[in-house]
Amino acid sequence: MNERNPIDDLFREKLQGYNLDSPMFLFDKIAEERAQRAAVVPPAPKYGTWLLLLALLIPVLGSIWIGYEVANRKPRPTQAFPIPQVEAPVAANSIAIPSLTPIEQEKQAGAIAPSTATATIPVNNQTTKNTQSATTPTRKTSEIRVNDIAAVPPTKSTTNNIASEAAGSLPTILDPAKDNTTSAIIEQAASTESEAPALLDAVSPIETRLLLLAEAPLPVTFKYIPPRPKGWRMYTELMLGEEFYTRTLKAKDPDFDAYRTSRESTEKFRNGQSYTVRFSMVSQDGIAIRSGLNLSQFTEAFSMQYTSKQIQSLTPIYGTDGKLVRMDTSFQTLVNKQHANNRFTAVNIPVLLGYERKIGQFTLSINSGVMLNMVFNQKGSFLAPDRPGATVEFTSNQPNAYPAFRNRLGVGMYASAALSYPISSSLRIVAEPYARWGGGSVTASDYALDQHYWSGGFSIGIRKKINKTLVFAKP
Amino acid sequence: MTEKEIIQGCIQERRECQQEVFRRYAGKMLAVCMRYARHQMEAEDVLQDAFIKVFDHVHQFQFKGSFEGWIRRIVVNTALKNFDRKSFSHEQLGIEPHDDQGVEPTVYDHLHEEELLALIAKLPDGYRMVFNLYAIEGYSHAEIAEMLGIQESTSRSQLVKARKMLQIMVTDLLKIAV
Numbered sequence: 001m002n003e004r005n006p007i008d009d010l011f012r013e014k015l016q017g018y019n020l021d022s023p024m025f026l027f028d029k030i031a032e033e034r035a036q037r038a039a040v041v042p043p044a045p046k047y048g049t050w051l052l053l054l055a056l057l058i059p060v061l062g063s064i065w066i067g068y069e070v071a072n073r074k075p076r077p078t079q080a081f082p083i084p085q086v087e088a089p090v091a092a093n094s095i096a097i098p099s100l101t102p103i104e105q106e107k108q109a110g111a112i113a114p115s116t117a118t119a120t121i122p123v124n125n126q127t128t129k130n131t132q133s134a135t136t137p138t139r140k141t142s143e144i145r146v147n148d149i150a151a152v153p154p155t156k157s158t159t160n161n162i163a164s165e166a167a168g169s170l171p172t173i174l175d176p177a178k179d180n181t182t183s184a185i186i187e188q189a190a191s192t193e194s195e196a197p198a199l200l201d202a203v204s205p206i207e208t209r210l211l212l213l214a215e216a217p218l219p220v221t222f223k224y225i226p227p228r229p230k231g232w233r234m235y236t237e238l239m240l241g242e243e244f245y246t247r248t249l250k251a252k253d254p255d256f257d258a259y260r261t262s263r264e265s266t267e268k269f270r271n272g273q274s275y276t277v278r279f280s281m282v283s284q285d286g287i288a289i290r291s292g293l294n295l296s297q298f299t300e301a302f303s304m305q306y307t308s309k310q311i312q313s314l315t316p317i318y319g320t321d322g323k324l325v326r327m328d329t330s331f332q333t334l335v336n337k338q339h340a341n342n343r344f345t346a347v348n349i350p351v352l353l354g355y356e357r358k359i360g361q362f363t364l365s366i367n368s369g370v371m372l373n374m375v376f377n378q379k380g381s382f383l384a385p386d387r388p389g390a391t392v393e394f395t396s397n398q399p400n401a402y403p404a405f406r407n408r409l410g411v412g413m414y415a416s417a418a419l420s421y422p423i424s425s426s427l428r429i430v431a432e433p434y435a436r437w438g439g440g441s442v443t444a445s446d447y448a449l450d451q452h453y454w455s456g457g458f459s460i461g462i463r464k465k466i467n468k469t470l471v472f473a474k475p
Numbered sequence: 476m477t478e479k480e481i482i483q484g485c486i487q488e489r490r491e492c493q494q495e496v497f498r499r500y501a502g503k504m505l506a507v508c509m510r511y512a513r514h515q516m517e518a519e520d521v522l523q524d525a526f527i528k529v530f531d532h533v534h535q536f537q538f539k540g541s542f543e544g545w546i547r548r549i550v551v552n553t554a555l556k557n558f559d560r561k562s563f564s565h566e567q568l569g570i571e572p573h574d575d576q577g578v579e580p581t582v583y584d585h586l587h588e589e590e591l592l593a594l595i596a597k598l599p600d601g602y603r604m605v606f607n608l609y610a611i612e613g614y615s616h617a618e619i620a621e622m623l624g625i626q627e628s629t630s631r632s633q634l635v636k637a638r639k640m641l642q643i644m645v646t647d648l649l650k651i652a653v
Contacts, residue, residue, distance in 0.1 A: 017503070018592075023519060026519060034530060
């Protein structure tokens with residue numbers, strides 16, 4: 001015994017294990033109270049979490065892949081652009097010279113020296129020989145089309161034109177002065193200037209036939225790739241998306257744990273949509289800056305049922321002798337149901353940084369950044385935190401609305417991976433899975449629970465190129 | 476049914492298991508509530524709230540300690556939430572000097588539990604809470620201070636005053652009994 005405080009021992013010994021009769025009548029009250037809170041809402045679908053994880057996974061894997069590609073990127077070969085070839089630039093069968101008449105053959109044999117004939121048709125001296133001997137056509141690109149040669153009258157000025165056209169038809173990325181092959185062509189063409197007048201008569205029969213040949217299409221094509229304009233390319237994007245939300249509720253005080261459980265069991269996510277108008281600037285290196293306006297809207301179903309009344313009835317049970325044996329008690333429960341669609345709307349400004357990479361016709365981009373929430377509106381009702389079984393309405397801008405939610409949410413995070421495909425010269429179709437974290441709690445500071453959201457979605461839309469580039473002047 | 480089966484039944488929301496839990500522990504817990512409440516009705520309200528929490532959160536019981544102890548903690552916490560902390564500031568007065576006549580401990584054996592409960596119920600809220608928590612539940616002053624949101628020194632002084640008050644009342648009771 002505690003000698004200093006025997007009064008403590010007295011009360012402890014007598015009362016610590018003290019047992020009163022169980023007040024069983026309270027059990028029915030407890031059951032009824034819990035029944036009022038119970039709801040019949042089926043559990044929220046579990047696949048939302050998986051979709052969210054998938055939406056998170058896509059940007060991550062995309063980033064890893066692009067990082068790997070960038071790290072292993074090889075420099076472009078300097079001869080990537082087709083260089084004019086002197087040898088066999090055309091297919092043999094496409095420029096086969098029709099057989100000459102005997103008179104023409106005689107004229108050619110007597111008047112045309114091989115060297116002059118070669119000079120008459122610049123560039124194609126060996127081509128002609130190859131044409132006659134080759135059995136398998138070879139396809140090579142050339143800046144100088146046979147059409148051009150055939151169509152040009154063999155005058156002094158014409159040969160100049162051939163040379164100048166040959167040079168002029170070169171892609172701008174090539175410098176004729178620095179390219180040996182190109183220079184050779186030009187020099188060869190220019191060397192015919194002095195001989196051209198003398199050869200006119202001699203080549204005219206051949207030229208006549210070449211003129212005929214010029215009508216036929218040639219398999220030789222010249223592929224001109226225009227250089228990318230310097231500066232930032234600009235786009236506008238219009239995106240529509242379907243969103244899935246995952247919500248977490250946390251009681252600020254353990255006393256509200258039961259309330260949190262009640263809300264979780266009476267509310268479930270239904271659907272969500274996202275609408276975005278975005279402006280993008282993309283540098284030559286693929287760095288993208290995007291911003292615009294986003295409207296997100298999602299709906300949660302609130303559904304509950306509660307016992308409004310319990311009717312007790314007694315049924316007498318009589319024995320075979322007609323005497324009362326017992327009274328059977330039966331209970332009839334009247335259940336009320338309540339349903340509401342709670343809608344939440346947010347207006348956000350996305351500020352995103354991205355990286356774009358072309359893969360064939362597709363363009364893959366990875367984006368991440370912040371979503372600045374400007375407006376957060378709510379409409380609907382849910383269980384009241386302070387009155388079990390009762391509901392409160394929290395619709396924004398209503399005078400008697402329960403102030404459960406904030407009207408601005410601050411900064412959230414956003415990450416996405418987008419794939420686009422051209423459908424015209426200036427339009428691309430875009431598919432963009434994304435994930436978003438809403439930032440802090442959407443509830444007011446004096447509300448009993450913290451309420452956070454994660455969302456993931458899939459947007460599709462149109463990207464339109466703006467036919468202007470933005471160039472920043474170097475300082 | 477074993478206690479584990481009953482608890483698992485409660486997790487599955489089986490009414491007969493919940494009823495069995497209530498039948499087993501409600502009497503003992505009502506006695507706990509009586510120590511913290513001012514009267515029977517308040518004790519029953521506390522008990523009702525506490526058992527709603529027990530059934531709502533029974534899935535959180537990890538089968539590591541005593542189930543009775545787990546219920547008891549919920550009951551005590553519910554009882555503490557039920558009283559107004561401001562009562563501490565209004566209960567500093569009212570104890571008059573009293574001769575401590577040094578009652579022999581054996582004399583206490585004549586006191587019944589109901590009488591002791593009635594004495595505790597006469598204590599002001601703050602005294603009653605601190606005395607219950609310290610003398611009967613075995614919490615330290617630091618723990619009590621945290622649970623009630625008061626200073627440790629307040630807890631100590633409330634306990635001293637509660638003891639004194641109870642001593643007076645017990646002595647008076649014994650005098651009447653004699």
